[in-house]
Amino acid sequence: MPVVVAIDGPAGSGKSSVSKEVAKRLGFGFLDTGAAYRALAWHVQASGIETDDAASVVSSLASFDYRIGTDPTGYSVHVGDVDVTAAIRDPAISAVVSRVARVPEVRTHLIELFRGLMAAEPRPGVVVEGRDITTVVAPDAPVRILLTASPEVRAARRSAELVGSATAAVGDELRRRDEADSKVVDFMTAADGVTTVDSTELDFEQTVEAVIEVIRFTQPVTD
């Protein structure tokens, strides 16, 4: 079993970009779990199902052929043969993803899938990021980190990615999604044994270094 580095946090805190860079530097795999919830929301919509019809969302799991790699230097997300890597980042998916993520059967199904991908990781370690990795998916991971940043900073970072989107509107979307997600999982406070890295005052490089520092502290062999 590879060394698991579990990273949780709210939207726009830097989980995905920081985890990917950390994985590259350490020669670890990288698993973006949010991509699976987004891809399921895409699959549900592509199947003509309403995202708030929980029973139909659960039925759609049977035909959800999800494929993702763990190579941090370039990963793509497929549902069946369709490359959905770009489509799942669309604000239209961000707006509905929490509805499918709150369904308990969806979470059980995807958590099993994540554990399978983690166990199959060929590299010496894997950085897994999401909302419930430190608490539910991999509570026994040797390294567990909560990556946070202030709501203003998170909204500004995310709106810089979305061309033409005003920070205020992006902030509203993040706040709504964090609020909906918080009803299902607590990713705003660090659980026992989880180290908080607050990136509000850190630039990207400093955040990557801070995370590697936490890993080195608990896993001195990773060099």
Ligand SMILES: Nc1ncnc2c1ncn2[C@@H]1O[C@H](COP(=O)(O)OP(=O)(O)O)[C@@H](O)[C@H]1O
């Ligand atoms: N410490 C940081 N300083 C400045 N920008 C950052 C920092 N961390 C992440 N970013 C940028 O903020 C944006 C959101 O990060 P992302 O990794 O997508 O967050 P999350 O996966 O938590 O939603 C990205 O464009 C990323 O490059």
Ligand SMILES: Nc1ccn([C@@H]2O[C@H](COP(=O)(O)OP(=O)(O)O)[C@@H](O)[C@H]2O)c(=O)n1
């Ligand atoms: N471990 C996870 C990861 C994501 N999610 C859900 O998936 C959505 C998208 O996750 P994401 O990590 O791509 O979101 P961002 O923080 O990158 O915007 C979240 O808003 C949650 O509803 C979850 O429930 N549990």
